[in-house]
Amino acid sequence: MAHHEGHDTLSEHDQSHLDIHHKIAHEKEFKQQIVSFAMMIFLTMIAFVAVASDAISDAFTVIFIMILAGIQLVFQLYMFMHLSHKGHQYPAWGIFFGVFVAGTCVVALMGMIW
């Protein structure tokens, strides 16, 4: 299992240049990534199930799966792409202004046509 192998190599070879805080932070991040991934798989499954089942109304399903996609977006940006880490202020500006313009585009193209 990759996790174990990684763990061993880390403790044997990296102590020379990875101080202990760095190592702890790294292991913590590793766990967070696994949890994020599990959450994303879970959210995806819920979205598919919500669509496949007839139990909930269509209008609600659309809103529900869009919210799920939004949560996944946050997971990707903040966990996998490290947007919350230090030195990411300008990237955050770039991506969020992009999201703002993107939202405007989508609203215009689906709502303001006849």
Added chain:
Amino acid sequence: MSAHAYKKKNPVWDWLTTVDHKKIGILYLASGAFFFLLGGLEAILLRVQLLYPEFDFVGAETFNQLLTMHGTTMIFLAAMPLIFGFMNAIVPLQIGARDVAFPFVNSLGFWLFTAGGILLNLGWFLGGAPDAGWTGYAPLSTTSPGNGVDFYVLGLQISGIGTLIGGINFLVTIINMRAPGMTFMRMPLFTWSSFITSGLILFAFPALTIGLALLMFDRLFGSQFFAAEAGGNPIIYEHLFWIFGHPEVYILVLPAFGMFSEIIATFARKRLFGYSAMVFATALIGFLGFMVWVHHMFTVGLGPIANSIFAVATMLIAVPTGVKIFNWLFTMWGGKVSFPTANLFAVGFIPSFVLGGMTGVMLSVPPADYQYHDSYFVVAHFHYVIVGGVVFGLFAGMYYWWPKIFGTVLNEFLGKLHFWLFFIGFHLTFFPMHFLGLMGMPRRVYTYLSGQSLDEANFAATMGAFLMGLATIIMVWNIIQTSVKGKKAGNDPWDGRTLEWAIASPAPEYNFAQTPLVRGLDAWWLEKRAGNKAMVAAEPLDDIHMPDSSILPLVLSLGLFIAALAAIYSNWIIAIGGLVITAAAMILRSVIDYHGYHIHKEDLPAEGREGK
């Protein structure tokens, strides 16, 4: 590799492979000037066609091509590269940087733009230029016969990619490459406006890319995006075009605003009035620029709610713009104002642009817009903002920064002649168009009937166009004369305020032998007032790292050019061949190490070692 080995290069090869932002700036300026003259020639032909009622000079078909190409050329192939030229030549110097963040990407941006511009104009020689208007509205553009519109779509697509990566380069340059002490709120206004403009490019151009891509798919691959009979929707194209198109207006005019802010302050010999308000107004205009595009589509019929929201947002833009106008006036008030050509253009801009702004507010009222729409009133309006704003800015910037870019001073007498002829010609051409529009003359129509009181104003407009043409010829003569035997410029001919005037004219390839320490707004002015002959250095004299030059940007652009040209004629084998060239150039760029080289400190000329 030493600097000397580098300098022995063949000059042609050097210009083709350069990654020096100052040389790329000159390349942008030269190609922009070429397209500006071309677009101006097209404009004069248009005006000759409209000289008399029912005049037969070029005829309807050519008129449509000329008006399409005039608009497209002036916006995309003249104004954009000229602005990028000034940004390249000046912004790194103003922030005390040795280079831009991505020298390679910068050069790629230039060559892509050039490839696109040439492709766009090839239509003239290959069966007819684009004829669907610079907006290329579907279904007019999707059903236009011949290949003209294909040249429009692919040419703009390629040059658009170049512009986009150029914008990213300047965003990162301004954020990451500023000299020590050059905080955001100490940046000169031209740098600020270039920064905001680059941001607008980044977020606006992708919408155009998609609009053009869909147009291309409809024309080349038979997709149905804009074909109403198959469920398509042409309004989608209008949205995409103007989501890009309105920010584009600010992409053009904000750098011009930045130039005026520098020039007016320099020649008033006063600090810019309301610096932080100017910065805020620039950012606000940039932001609001994304929320107003529907005012180009009031007559589409999107309903009263959409129209009202966008009308209010449009009117709102007048507020930060007004702040800027007042700040320029207050900068001059109480200053020791002198009027060399650069400042004449800057001061001439203010009333001209205000007129364009006023008609802009008139047009932002939807019920009134139903009357003005597609009439010469609109033509008058946007020429007042684009010529009165952008072109005046480019001319002002040219006279102001020519010494720094080329090391010589443009002739002031010819410059003033240029200004007065252009200024009078400009108002003579476009002021009567307001009334032509109000009297109901539609734009984009190749002729008009006599006896409708349209004759005199049209005649006057054409005379004005001739005056502007004459002024441009004088400008070209001035440039030629100055290039041949121009007066050498000192490092600081205008007693400037910002960092670019602290170094030699023209700037050496490494810009600053030692990175300067910036101690306040108008950094160079501060040092001069403190009695210093040079900027204080922020680092000891050391070897200077320079980027490697490369032919790959040209090859990459050539590949895309070939691919696009072949695609227009549906020759897919050659098209794929072109893309393979492009891909190969990209792979080479990725695989080869570019570590650059060093200019040794011993090789720096003595005067370059400021601060010893």
Added chain:
Amino acid sequence: MKSNETMTKLPANPERATLDGKNKFLGFWFFLGGETVLFASLFGVYLGLRNATNGGVSANELFELPLVFIATMLLLTSSLTSVFATMALKTNHFKRMIGWFVVTGLLGLAFLGLEIYEFNHYVHEYGHTIKSSAWGSAFYTLVGTHGAHVFVGISWITILIIRNLRRGMDLYTAPKFYLFALYWHFIDVVWIFIFTVVYLMGKVG
């Protein structure tokens, strides 16, 4: 994979340790901001045209959820492996990083294979093409643009791996790998919205 794996000391964030790396890092994020608008335009077009079936086959009849679900799992997993690679990059484990990037690329390849199968299926079984209707045009353009991004990503990482297999990791190379990882996550984000907006909403109707 024990002894030669760790290399000369690299700082904690090797992708941003040099000015060149900082520039690339920031420039690439801005590029992704632009890509966001690019894909949003395509999403907007798709949403505007999603009922324009021109009397042909509709989304509800066309899409098969199991296929989309498998594709989604492949791409989500590749995002995780790409994160593992980035973490190996930051802790100086070159071979492990290459290993995870190879897995990432293979998962991407599998995803691309499914997409090609899917398009082929639609064209030949249902006669649903880019020409059939405005909705067809929008569908193929949106999903196809994403597929093209996946293809570019696979080519990119292949070249990077071949280039650096022998020379190992240094501060010049680290940003290149890091940017690829960012790109790959971005592609994943786009897919999350494609499976939600195109496929799931298509099934809801």
